[in-house]
Amino acid sequence: MNKFTRKTSFEQWFSLINSSLFTELVESHQLTRYTKKLYMASFVKLLLYAGLHETESLRALSDAVFSEELQRATGLQSISFSQLGRRINTIPTEFFQTIFLDLVAQIHRKTNFQTRRKVTTPLKIIDSSTLPLNLTNHKWPSFEKTKSGVKLHLRLVFMEKGYSYPDKAVLTNAIEHDRGQLEVFIDDKECLYVFDRGYLDYERFDRMTDDGYFFVSRLRKNAVGRVLETFSLPENSSVLSDEMVVIGTTQNRSENAFRLLKLVDTKGNTLHLLTNHFDISADDIAKIYKSRWAIELFFKWMKQHLNIKKFYGHSEQAVHNQMIVYCLNALAQLNTNSHRSYLQISRYLKAALWKSAHIWLRKIKGKSIP
Secondary structure (H helix, E strand, C coil): CCCCCHHHHHHHHHHCCCHHHHHHHHHHCCCCCCCCCCCHHHHHHHHHHHHHCCCCCHHHHHHHCCCHHHHHHHCCCCCCHHHHHHHHHHCCHHHHHHHHHHHHHHHHHHCCHHHHCCCCCCEEEEEEEEEEECCCCCCCCEEECCEEEEEEEEEEEECHHHCEEEEEEEEEECCCCHHHHHHHHCCCCCCEEEECHHHCCHHHHHHHHHHCCEEEEEECCCCCEEEEEECCCCCCCCEEEEEEEEEECCCCECCCCEEEEEEECCCCCEEEEEECCCCCCHHHHHHHHHCCHHHHHHHHHHHHHCCCCCCCCCCHHHHHHHHHHHHHHHHHHHHHCHHHHCCCCCHHHHHHHHHHHHHHHHHHCCCCCC
């Protein structure tokens, strides 16, 4: 019998939040001032419940409070949707961000991250996903006359055996370019960063190389480069070519030499990969880039399972708060499965995505990143 019901999972998820930190944050942000009914513990439980049950609106969440299960969990007999709306619009986003980072720290401790990183190089995958918004209700993130949206920039820690979890999230207007976030997400010299061609920036690649940060990225096919040296490949290699190059034109050229690999993906498309790491085999570089698929799965799960069709509030702060809570929800789900195989893709993620991804995941699962 499956003992991991929605009810028990919901109770376990909230128990992961550090109660001392929670109380300290409530006091430091003065979130109990003028509060008569909807205290922060009850409100956060309601938000976690809303994510778990895919509740589409605050009005629907208000109606859900009449269930005995939610009344026992929150201590509320009833609550109006207007009270919920005022709460989510006034809580500082820093409150949820601090809780998010504390959950990440818990994961680091329970997985002995600091010890494990000494014997294997963790991958940190960086990517973003745009979430469209209703222009009528959300004018602040408009980026075209008829469009409005926000962009969730995420960093996913990917270690051996396919374990992955988000450890940093930033929300911006959809109009902002991805490459501007590299400065925010790249901060650990002992990790190897993987990202797509949306982050292409020769000047920043030079700075990363000079500062001792390693990366694997995809290069545009029409990028100009000058070959300095060609490396030999094993006979059975999946890589077509492995070269040392200087990329860019005369006006905009990299100062450092990089490594350019060409390979064919499963759809027959030729990929150009760029890295500043010369001590890993070409085939391993190809496998490392394929691990980027893990963050695509995470975004897909987030949109499908958490049902992000519309946001509860219209203000920038309300949208940011709800997105951070979604990330908290994901971390909590991963955390509650720790007793089975800590940080493995969650039970719900497997159910939603395994059919489409199992073939590729089998190829990389169980192989340690060099």
